[in-house]
Amino acid sequence: MDLLDTLTAKGLRGETPTREEALAVLATTDDELLDVVAAAGRVRRRWFGRRVKLNYLVNLKSGLCPEDCSYCSQRLGSKAEILKYTWLKPGQAAEAAKAGVSGGAKRVCLVASGRGPTDRDIDRVTDTVAAIKEADPAVEICACLGLLSDNQAERLKAAGVDAYNHNLNTSEGTYGDIATTHTYADRVDTVQKAHGAGLSACSGLIAGMGESDEDLVDVVFALRELGSDSVPVNFLIPFEGTPLAKEWNLSPQRCLRILAMVRFVNPDTEVRIAGGREVHLRSMQPLGLHLANSIFLGDYLTSEGQAGQTDLDMIADAGFEVEGMGESTLPRHRADIAAAATGGCGTGAAGGGCGTAAAPGEGADATVGGGCGTGGGCGPCGGHGHAAPAATADQTAEEAADQAAGETAAAADEVRTDLVRVRRRGAGTELAPNA
Numbered sequence: 374m375d376l377l378d379t380l381t382a383k384g385l386r387g388e389t390p391t392r393e394e395a396l397a398v399l400a401t402t403d404d405e406l407l408d409v410v411a412a413a414g415r416v417r418r419r420w421f422g423r424r425v426k427l428n429y430l431v432n433l434k435s436g437l438c439p440e441d442c443s444y445c446s447q448r449l450g451s452k453a454e455i456l457k458y459t460w461l462k463p464g465q466a467a468e469a470a471k472a473g474v475s476g477g478a479k480r481v482c483l484v485a486s487g488r489g490p491t492d493r494d495i496d497r498v499t500d501t502v503a504a505i506k507e508a509d510p511a512v513e514i515c516a517c518l519g520l521l522s523d524n525q526a527e528r529l530k531a532a533g534v535d536a537y538n539h540n541l542n543t544s545e546g547t548y549g550d551i552a553t554t555h556t557y558a559d560r561v562d563t564v565q566k567a568h569g570a571g572l573s574a575c576s577g578l579i580a581g582m583g584e585s586d587e588d589l590v591d592v593v594f595a596l597r598e599l600g601s602d603s604v605p606v607n608f609l610i611p612f613e614g615t616p617l618a619k620e621w622n623l624s625p626q627r628c629l630r631i632l633a634m635v636r637f638v639n640p641d642t643e644v645r646i647a648g649g650r651e652v653h654l655r656s657m658q659p660l661g662l663h664l665a666n667s668i669f670l671g672d673y674l675t676s677e678g679q680a681g682q683t684d685l686d687m688i689a690d691a692g693f694e695v696e697g698m699g700e701s702t703l704p705r706h707r708a709d710i711a712a713a714a715t716g717g718c719g720t721g722a723a724g725g726g727c728g729t730a731a732a733p734g735e736g737a738d739a740t741v742g743g744g745c746g747t748g749g750g751c752g753p754c755g756g757h758g759h760a761a762p763a764a765t766a767d768q769t770a771e772e773a774a775d776q777a778a779g780e781t782a783a784a785a786d787e788v789r790t791d792l793v794r795v796r797r798r799g800a801g802t803e804l805a806p807n808a
């Protein structure tokens with residue numbers, strides 16, 4: 374297939390495809406799916422080998438947010454029966470983080486619900502970072518606290534935070550359809566503030582909210598343009614009690630096409646499968662590892678994932694390996710760019726901090742949540758995709774597509790409480806974390 378040959382060649386050179394090529398990936402058929410995964414998988418292995426970076430979410434403050442992000446179980450007016458609690462104490466957060474690190478995570482993502490942190494909240498996070506780094510100085514810390522005010526990013530950087538997550542979530546053109554209490558421009562501003570302060574920028578998207586292919590391509594190119602070092606790809610978890618509870622638009626095949634497109638547009642950037650992995654990819658999760666080089670271990674912010682040990686078994690069974698603390702996530706040239714942009718600390722380099730990226734192809738190196746977006750945090754979610762059926766002997770492909778559309782519409786009337794498990798263990802409970 375000419376398209377895939379072109380995309381592979383560009384990806385192996387670290388080049389970005391055209392917008393039309395990215396759209397064409399999303400338009401491929403199920404018959405072409407394994408070829409798409411194989412092509413994007415070559416690009417993934419070129420820059421990240423078979424390494425999988427594990428990230429671990431700690432929800433520092435859950436629920437009761439004044440913002441109205443429609444995908445989020447913590448939003449204003451949410452009826453989702455999630456855990457609700459105010460700030461964890463530093464020792465409690467460090468205890469939760471320790472479980473994730475013991476399970477193999479090299480990055481801990483500290484998330485808090487809310488529009489953005491107060492200066493007192495920055496103090497709390499500072500104390501929490503100190504407690505975590507006292508136990509393990511090599512662990513990477515990403516903060517996800519919502520919209521940042523002036524000088525807060527600098528304070529987080531001084532506290533030892535390595536990265537800041539704030540997702541764009543969807544295209545600029547449709548942002549007003551999913552949230553009204555802040556704007557797309559507000560989100561861009563926070564990503565730029567974080568980057569400007571020397572924090573590695575983590576910013577991604579949520580798929581499955583009813584957006585078009587053009588919207589997906591728009592947001593993925595915008596993230597590339599912003600210079601995000603890691604791109605979390607969330608698949609909407611339609612929580613009962615939120616406005617998007619009936620948005621079950623994703624199939625495992627659709628999720629794989631989206632991940633492949635994100636990989637082709639970001640060949641040498643960390644691509645993470647974030648919230649909704651288990652719910653939407655289901656038994657196809659191992660194929661996702663051929664596209665993304667990073668996942669969350671265990672549970673998300675307000676929903677449960679599969680057991681941490683199941684994540685580790687899946688990685689081993691699929692022939693991948695967990696990325697170690699001493700390895701840099703990004704390939705050397707990208708780590709150098711990140712280091713230059715952040716004044717020396719790049720992303721990914723564990724431990725020492727600066728630019729220790731491994732050579733391409735060898736082993737070198739947040740979310741919804743508090744603010745934003747990724748998996749655990751603010752929203753993601755789950756879904757039970759409805760794959761298009763193959764045409765029967767009596768059916769044309771067009772008729773089969775119509776049938777699929779009808780089934781999707783029927784599915785959109787459902788609330789799938791069987792697929793979305795609200796988190797009832799770990800941070801904010803008396804039960805042990807899942808890691």
Ligand code: SF4
Pocket residue numbers: 438439440441442445446447448449485486487488519741742743744745746750751752
């Ligand atoms: S995504 Fe973040 S800012 Fe939006 S409602 Fe959820 S917790 Fe609040």
